[in-house]
Amino acid sequence: MKKAxxxxxxxxxxxxxxxxxxxxLQKNSALMASRLGVTVNxxxxxxxxxxxxxxxxxxxxxxxLNWQEVVNDPAVHIVIELVGGxxxxxxxxxxxxxxxxxxxxxxxxxxxxxxxxxFAAASQHNTNLYYEASVAGGIPIIKVVRESLVxxxxxxxxxxxxxxCNYILTRMKREGADFADVLKDAQRLGYAEAExxxxxxxxxxxxxxxxxxxxxxxxxxNQKDIHVEGIRAITKLDIQFATQLGYTIKxxxxxxxxxxxxxxxxxxxxxxxxxxVSVYPTLVPDGHVLASVNDVFNAIFVRGDVVGDTxxxxxxxxxxxxxSAVLSDVADAALDxxxxxxxxxxxxxxxxxxxxxxxxxDSVAKYYVRLSVVDKPGVIAQVSAILGRxxxxxxxxxxxxxxxxxxxxxxxxxxxxxYSAMSRALxxxxxxxxxxxxxMMIRVEDFA
Amino acid sequence: MKKAxxxxxxxxxxxxxxxxxxxxLQKNSALMASRLGVTVNxxxxxxxxxxxxxxxxxxxxxxxLNWQEVVNDPAVHIVIELVGGxxxxxxxxxxxxxxxxxxxxxxxxxxxxxxxxxFAAASQHNTNLYYEASVAGGIPIIKVVRESLVxxxxxxxxxxxxxxCNYILTRMKREGADFADVLKDAQRLGYAEAExxxxxxxxxxxxxxxxxxxxxxxxxxNQKDIHVEGIRAITKLDIQFATQLGYTIKxxxxxxxxxxxxxxxxxxxxxxxxxxVSVYPTLVPDGHVLASVNDVFNAIFVRGDVVGDTxxxxxxxxxxxxxSAVLSDVADAALDxxxxxxxxxxxxxxxxxxxxxxxxxDSVAKYYVRLSVVDKPGVIAQVSAILGRxxxxxxxxxxxxxxxxxxxxxxxxxxxxxYSAMSRALxxxxxxxxxxxxxMMIRVEDFA
Numbered sequence: 001m002k003k004a005x006x007x008x009x010x011x012x013x014x015x016x017x018x019x020x021x022x023x024x025l026q027k028n029s030a031l032m033a034s035r036l037g038v039t040v041n042x043x044x045x046x047x048x049x050x051x052x053x054x055x056x057x058x059x060x061x062x063x064x065l066n067w068q069e070v071v072n073d074p075a076v077h078i079v080i081e082l083v084g085g086x087x088x089x090x091x092x093x094x095x096x097x098x099x100x101x102x103x104x105x106x107x108x109x110x111x112x113x114x115x116x117x118x119f120a121a122a123s124q125h126n127t128n129l130y131y132e133a134s135v136a137g138g139i140p141i142i143k144v145v146r147e148s149l150v151x152x153x154x155x156x157x158x159x160x161x162x163x164x165c166n167y168i169l170t171r172m173k174r175e176g177a178d179f180a181d182v183l184k185d186a187q188r189l190g191y192a193e194a195e196x197x198x199x200x201x202x203x204x205x206x207x208x209x210x211x212x213x214x215x216x217x218x219x220x221x222n223q224k225d226i227h228v229e230g231i232r233a234i235t236k237l238d239i240q241f242a243t244q245l246g247y248t249i250k251x252x253x254x255x256x257x258x259x260x261x262x263x264x265x266x267x268x269x270x271x272x273x274x275x276x277v278s279v280y281p282t283l284v285p286d287g288h289v290l291a292s293v294n295d296v297f298n299a300i301f302v303r304g305d306v307v308g309d310t311x312x313x314x315x316x317x318x319x320x321x322x323x324s325a326v327l328s329d330v331a332d333a334a335l336d337x338x339x340x341x342x343x344x345x346x347x348x349x350x351x352x353x354x355x356x357x358x359x360x361x362d363s364v365a366k367y368y369v370r371l372s373v374v375d376k377p378g379v380i381a382q383v384s385a386i387l388g389r390x391x392x393x394x395x396x397x398x399x400x401x402x403x404x405x406x407x408x409x410x411x412x413x414x415x416x417x418x419y420s421a422m423s424r425a426l427x428x429x430x431x432x433x434x435x436x437x438x439x440m441m442i443r444v445e446d447f448a
Numbered sequence: 449m450k451k452a453x454x455x456x457x458x459x460x461x462x463x464x465x466x467x468x469x470x471x472x473l474q475k476n477s478a479l480m481a482s483r484l485g486v487t488v489n490x491x492x493x494x495x496x497x498x499x500x501x502x503x504x505x506x507x508x509x510x511x512x513l514n515w516q517e518v519v520n521d522p523a524v525h526i527v528i529e530l531v532g533g534x535x536x537x538x539x540x541x542x543x544x545x546x547x548x549x550x551x552x553x554x555x556x557x558x559x560x561x562x563x564x565x566x567f568a569a570a571s572q573h574n575t576n577l578y579y580e581a582s583v584a585g586g587i588p589i590i591k592v593v594r595e596s597l598v599x600x601x602x603x604x605x606x607x608x609x610x611x612x613c614n615y616i617l618t619r620m621k622r623e624g625a626d627f628a629d630v631l632k633d634a635q636r637l638g639y640a641e642a643e644x645x646x647x648x649x650x651x652x653x654x655x656x657x658x659x660x661x662x663x664x665x666x667x668x669x670n671q672k673d674i675h676v677e678g679i680r681a682i683t684k685l686d687i688q689f690a691t692q693l694g695y696t697i698k699x700x701x702x703x704x705x706x707x708x709x710x711x712x713x714x715x716x717x718x719x720x721x722x723x724x725v726s727v728y729p730t731l732v733p734d735g736h737v738l739a740s741v742n743d744v745f746n747a748i749f750v751r752g753d754v755v756g757d758t759x760x761x762x763x764x765x766x767x768x769x770x771x772s773a774v775l776s777d778v779a780d781a782a783l784d785x786x787x788x789x790x791x792x793x794x795x796x797x798x799x800x801x802x803x804x805x806x807x808x809x810d811s812v813a814k815y816y817v818r819l820s821v822v823d824k825p826g827v828i829a830q831v832s833a834i835l836g837r838x839x840x841x842x843x844x845x846x847x848x849x850x851x852x853x854x855x856x857x858x859x860x861x862x863x864x865x866x867y868s869a870m871s872r873a874l875x876x877x878x879x880x881x882x883x884x885x886x887x888m889m890i891r892v893e894d895f896a
Contacts, residue, residue: 024599024754028601031601032598034797034799035598035666035797036598132596138754138755138756139758140592140597143591143592143595144592148580148591148776149772150480150483150484150779151473151480151771151772151775151778151779153476153479218482218483289737292737293737305475305476306475306769306772306775307763307772308586308762308763308766308769309763310587310760311747311759311760312758312759312760313761314757314758315757315758318756320754320755320756321754321756323599323754324597324754325596327598327600328595328596328598328599331598331599332595335793336792338792340787340789341783341787341788341789344787346485349482349483351482
């Protein structure tokens, strides 16, 4: 396969994204060939059914129902995996890597579950696994983090990486609507799945932010170590109060390099980086660029120690945006074959031996807390006393007007405090007789 | 130099940016080495004077006053050029390329003036010229356009690529201040040069947008073909009226693929792309992400036919942001040496034989026009008649309140029209006896 001027692609998966890749490569193949000096062609596509519905046509002559025909065809130099899931997709990817064939995948769930095993297989067979499309669709964040910012330590990464959640939160704010109603409409319009848990509970964002955190910090971040909160609990009241306070609520994937605790408990990284890796709804100040990322758009804010603050914005999903990312990998894979530089930029370099994910209890944040309290004197004193004992300072306390009845909202904005203290205080506050519903807590990010 | 695990860098220029690169590489060299599998070291730096002021120290042991010692040293594998200017810098870059040494430059003026000659020299000597730092500082836009979006046709590029202009426009809007006052303060604070013309007249932005346009469209865009307007003529009145209309004024570098004119006049690209390449102040709708890019920050909005809308944001200048971009090129150059893949991604691929820059007269835009008119009946009729004869439709016409006296402002928002028609109409309007100052015209962009 050395110095091939013509590189053949085999694709597994010919549905929505697969047909998008086929279409884009067909449309721009001459352009890509002139830019790369290498011609790339999709010669074989394994599909579920010849006549499955697809937005762009794929000629029946290149289709097969047998994925092994794609992987094993000696004329196929590069394999694209677009079937999704973590079982059969893993078998397919490993089969191709074992033949020394570079693999391109858009499968974030697969990487999140089996990344190290797949990267090891690629390395062992002197080939590469490319995954630009697995995080944030058309935004070229993998290549940016891996190559463009290679001279940086990654101090902070904040990502709006789930389009469904961002769409729902955008509409909740715009329309003053409640989560359940917007979700129902989003499902009707095709912006959310019938079973929405993967998106709205934050798991999809956790897959992506885990991949980014691993790449940025050089040690593999396991999904089980990522603290994940979704957006189901956000109410229109929270969005309304956040707006009044000058904030927009976004679901953020967060990767923060933190100082290793000096002899503190659970110090897992005595000589290396400790990194907070989390997904949770966050109050973002309205002046910050992330606050204006709306609808299904994604954006990733990256702070490097050399480059400072940067942001990358675009469509995080969809057949065309994903196809653009796949074509970027196709180009790299084809060039690496052409120049025999298969390991020029490995999939993943585990360069941080002592890296560890910070336990969420140790993470420090500012907090927005909404309480439903009995409208009687003394409640604020009780709440303040609990927070005082927990050494948590109140930055501001608001009793919003226009709420009448026995039970009224009370909003507290807290200065920075460890989550261990905050969660204990919230439990105690929730047990006060005057507090009539579980406290609602959302973290506040000032990007300092 | 094949398979070198240790790559030595020689740097020409040890002032602000040079010391930034030295510092960043020193700080993160172990990290880069573990990520790349190659160790990079700066072994020699040519400086103007050993004791010139620099924000970070460079050890005297690596300094020389003779740039040829850097280029000709057999131990130097890669040369970084950071001296600026277009004369001696050209000699230096060519000297290194002729020795087959890859060159990294941050010099946009040099590329704008002599790009094709330098790229040809790199190609002829089987090496490469890297220039990530030449456009938009720390934003990795060169690599994004060249590699990450390689599968796209570039339909639109809009760049805020001059930090000085963006800083001035941001302060003018925030403070309701006039250009001259903010410029003076910006000069005092070091955000603008004593001789500000390169920035405020749009030439620096033209250098950068010319490089981006060339890379995106595959034919070399000469500076003389770029229509350039700066920001000197923008008044606080214009910013105030734009704000009232829901717009923010930004200096944009614009690259638009346009339909080749069907037998039209000046059709220079019968079979190829015609591209508008311009720099001018633009009314950007406040809801658009570019409107919220403030202060010295840069951002580039790229619309690809596959990926859709994307945006890249960060610091466009400064020793540290620029150093990050230089280190990205250092990594690519070192990897290319290590893997003997010197031409893997050439500096510039001239793939569009029929490309041409659209004459500005043929460009179509919407327009904001501010007139200073005598406050008497009949003026609007005269202005409307001229526009009607030029076949330019008025979208809205506003006589702002609160302006008293003999001469008052009149604001017109125009539907899309060719600039040839608009400029003729503006000349005719300017000659009306009731119009007391040259008409102020700013283009309006709706990003459709």
